[in-house]
Amino acid sequence: MTIGLTHYLVLSAILFAVGLAGVLRRKNLLMLFFATEIMLNAANIAFAAISTHIGDLSGQMFALFIIAIAASEVAVGLGLLILIYKKYGTLDLDNLSIMKG
Amino acid sequence: METVAFYLFSILITGLFLVTAFSRNILYAMSALAAGMVLISGLFFIMGADFLGAVQLVVYSGAVMALYAFGMMFFDATRDVKEKNSPAGIVFLLSGISAVILVAIFAAPKIGENIKALVTGTKGADNPHVIGEVLFTKYLVPFEVAAVMLLVAMIAGIVLASKKMDESLSEIYIDADPETVAKEEQK
Amino acid sequence: MENLVYIALFAPLVSSLFAALFAQKPKIQLVGIVTSILIGISLLASVTLLLDIHESGKAVSVTLMDWIQAGDMDIKFGFTVDQVTAVMMSVVTLVSTVVHVYSNYYMESDKSFNRFFSYLSAFVFSMMVLVMSDNFLGLFIGWEGVGVCSWLLIGFWYERKDETRDVNPSISPSWAANEAFIMNRIADLGMLVGIFMIYWNLGTVKYSEVFAHLDQLSHGMLVGIGIALFIGAMGKSAQFPLHTWLADAMEGPTPVSALIHAATMVTAGVYLVIRANPLYSQIPEVGYFIAVVGTFVAIFAASMALVNRDLKRVIAYSTLSQLGYMFAAAGLGAYWVALFHLAAHAFFKALLFIGAGNVMHAMHDELDMFKMGGLKKQMGWTFFYMGLASLALSGIYPLAGFFSKDTILEVAFNEHTYGIWFTLWLTAGLTAFYSFRQVFLVFFGDERYHEIGAHPHEAKAYALWAMAPLAILAVIFGFYKEDFVEFVTKLLPAYEMSEHTHHMVWILTLVTTAIALTGIIVAFIKYSKGLKRDLNFEQNNKLYKLLYNQYYIPVLYEKAFAKPYKELSDIAWQEIDMQVVDATVDGIAKAVETTGDVSRRAQNGNLSTYLKWMAAGLIFVTLITVISVVIK
């Protein structure tokens, strides 16, 4: 059995689900960031796999841009996290609900 | 050989990411994440996306994880994260269902067969070479935008994180918790 | 001739507007004089027209201007003066002139003197429009116009407060005015429906065109129109069951009662039936119904007049009763007889009312006849006039009432409607009785007025002179019967008695005169020597109480219509409008608000929850996509 596109896609789906589970479960903002990274990576895998499969580089390009975005996100996000932590002394989502309607 | 590598990587990645997602310790989680990313770059190499693999290694496993590591210094990373996790049922139900759906979609025979390339004819060429060509022709504008974005993000990161922590330019202290403020001042 | 028509019509309007200029000023004697003169001019014009038509035999028609033109409807202000109209105009303006002159005396110390004349002249104008119009809608203008003037005049002393029925059976002038207006409106709806029927079936509302094309209509339609118009007539002429307003209308100043509620306005209904004679002569069954209603009202009203102690109310009931006579005659097809009685009645009933006005002045507005008596000494002329009018009303030879009333009885006999004849005959006796009961109670017997501290005095000379024309006409009008018949039958169908009736006439006359005299004699025996009250009888006799309380009909109306309407209105407002309709609207708004309030809780500020919702949404959307793909 050769490893085809489907295998990669399924792997990416599973990883995405793992990330999703993390996003949903974690209350610590930092952990949420990690989980988001997982989901981004899952998407990257799918992009790269399809790109390879059909011989179109666009997929890889997108993966590349995703990586760029992830990097920026981390840079800005971490800055914000630090601010939040300084202001509230916590990164726990349960304690960060000033937007309550 | 490829099969073995794929399964090995897959299992490892999944395991590591599970650790990331559910570990109580931030350090463990981060380490597992970094390891998982390295392994993903391995997957990319298997696929033949050499350049992407390299970028993954450099940017993700290197730069991003390093950023996290630096960022964590601001937090108390040694302590276990205390979370009041919401009922696991809903979480697993939601993520489980989405996993099932996604897997079902991707595994459906229709998907793999019906994908068609928009731009073909680049296969077999030297990967980084071709990428370079595509990146600086077809994707030039997005590339430049991404560059600007990274610059902005860098500046933003600096601005946000380098503020003097006890006095803010914005009014973030105005409705801050008085206890927290008191603590800050004690420090 | 056309100019005379306009003079007769617009002199009262000018008069009214002139008086209206000073309506808010204190009394100006000039206003009374000028208005009287203007109405007098109208009288002159009317009489000239009457004589002219008498000579030429031709009607005068004028068209003033367009009024309503919409679709195929084309209604103009058109006026026709024919025989019937000329008679009506002369009667109306004559009584009006007398009343105007008399009002100068009666209202001399009223602070709203000028306003009164303005209303009174406006009434005359409306009445003239009513009788002169050449189409049904023009008639309706006058019809409503007299209604409004009547409303204004009944409620003339608007500042008086509401009393209970025990103190004042009419409650208050303003209440009585509203009652009159609203009751008339009920009838007016009938009239309006009649006009609609005429319009949609014939395409016109002009008398001449309508009556010329009546044969195009089915019998059922004719009956419908006849009934609808008669309903209108019932309101204005206060026929049962819309009669209660007339007695309450006595709250108005007495000249008003004389003019509006005796001589002119209330006869408008009779005028309508006479005017529509081509219609009613084709539907004898409706005519018979009208006659029956008239007969019933005649005896019904007369019975109430028997026991009432209120001077004006007695005359009001008697008016009602006499209107019944007129309807009986008109319903039986004797239109000229009805018109004749209308004119005769106008003269002697106005006279009677004006006399009552003199008495009221003398008694300081006391109306209870039981508190009068023996006024003959101080008020000889008034006694003479009222006695004369009462004789005429009772139908004693040779006064006008004898001729007119007798003819109505003959008609009833001639038509073999013996029930009607008998009832009217009986009513004639009752009429004589209550008329003279009134005369004797007021002018004969012991002087009970000392108890209320009144100092009776005779009316001023010019007031008494003003009454003279009416008195003279009440005496001599009957002798012009033949001329009258000849004149009006040029327009109205001639009514011939059968041979049999001709032979019976002298017996009928004798019988009628006999019962009238009996009535007078009974009244004389019982009341001329002074008042002997039987309190036990008054308090315990059921029949007496029934009659005295007008068969409890006003109370019944109050309980059956006015009160439930008020309560229903309150329910409609508070229960239905507020609690159902508006509450539904507010309920919808509330539901939206509640939904928002509930869904607001989802916005709890916790990112985790949002993320869960997001995941759920993701699943939802992908599921739908998958399903839709699979189904395809």
Next chain:
Amino acid sequence: MSNILSVLIFFPLIAGVFGFFVNKNSIRVYGIVVAAAEFLLSLWLWMSFDTTDAGMQFVEKISLIPEFGISYYLGVDGISLFIVILSTLMTLLGIVALSIKEDLKNMIITLLFLEVAMIGVFVSLDVILFYIFWEFSLVPMLYIIGAWGGPKKLYAAIKFFIYTFAGSLVMLVGILYLAYIYHATTGVWSFSLTDWYGLLLPTDVQTILFWAFFLGFAIKVPMFPFHTWLPYAHGQAPTVGSVILAAVLLKMGSYGFVRFSLPLFPDASVAFILPIAILAIIMIIYTAMVAYAQKDMKQVIAYSSISHMGVIILGTFAMNVEGISGSIFQMLSHGIVSGALFMLVGVIYDRRHTKLMSEFGGLAKVMPTYATIFVVMTMASVGLPLTIGFIGEYLSLAGFFKVSPIMTILAGTSIIVGAVYMLSVVKKSFFGPLANPENEKLKDLDSKELWALVPLVAIVIWLGVYPKPVLEPIDNSTKALVQLMHKKAQTDKAKKIILVSKDAKEAK
């Protein structure tokens, strides 16, 4: 001056904007001058109006968004001409009679903007333009009620706004659907009403659209059971707000029926005569009863408005020239009479700061002129012949009599129940003894109030005696309208019920 309609629309708009820069002390004069000029312009419109022409006149058409067929398209015919004049007149008199002290400047500017919206609604022939003005009219009214109103002003203002707005949104859907159908049928986009008149719709489509438009118009009229915003709006609005609301804004609904529902959906209109007539009869009788139950003078007039609008609706759905002309005339008559009555209530409210009839009684003695004008208006309101109120009511009822005699008799009770509540107001407020000592020193009408009211009295009597100058153009345009409907009617029932007048038939 062929673009007089644009002038009519934009003059108050510009004047309103300039109003912001006018000195506070002279704003009243400014407002009166502007409104008077506008009124004179509208009279000029009437003078140069060709009364024999039944079609649209003074037409202006400038394409705005040609891709969608939306244009700036104005025109006036006999049906809308007098409502335009009524709008300018009532605005003028409303400003003359203004007794508000606070924020007078904003009030006058708001009224001028309101005038723009009102005129815009009645002269727009492009449906999108119509809809914009229709909705825009809500805003100034919202301000007037919400800013100068009584104690429950916010509730009333918001209820008024949201209720009518909800209705018009449904109408908007109808408009868009109709435009879509027009596009599907002809292949071009157009929102021009005159284009739409040429469209023959299948009856089932007509039904849907009829009810969509119905909801928008019915809430505005307001028809039972959508009427409950009106008593609150009137009860809380300042006098001038009530005057304009009753006189003009309600007419937008009934005008909509005549302008849109009848000619666009003749078959559906005929098919739904029965339910609408039933609603109208409920409006007439039920709201008259509710009016009778009121304790507040202004609420009586407010509910009486609904009752009278019932007659208008009935006349509109008579489907013959008599009824429709009558209902249009009744719109004017009701505008003038109810406007005057609201002004009159405002007069006593200014003096006593209460509208409860139990506080009054015997006012005729201290305020005779006031009482006289009130009685004249009462009589016009109950439809006395030779006043303006009679002609419209008579024609509407006469028209509907052709459709259903029984229902006309039921509706005709309006002349009875109308008299009941109006006369009881007069009796309770003006007659009887002067019981309340606070009323003893009341002043009669001052010159400002007389200036506002006497013209209305004059109109009431003038148009009652000689309605021809107004009725004739209305009648001409109505004849054309009915003919159009008859031509468009597809079902046999509609052909039978829509009654073309005889002379129009002959003219053919």
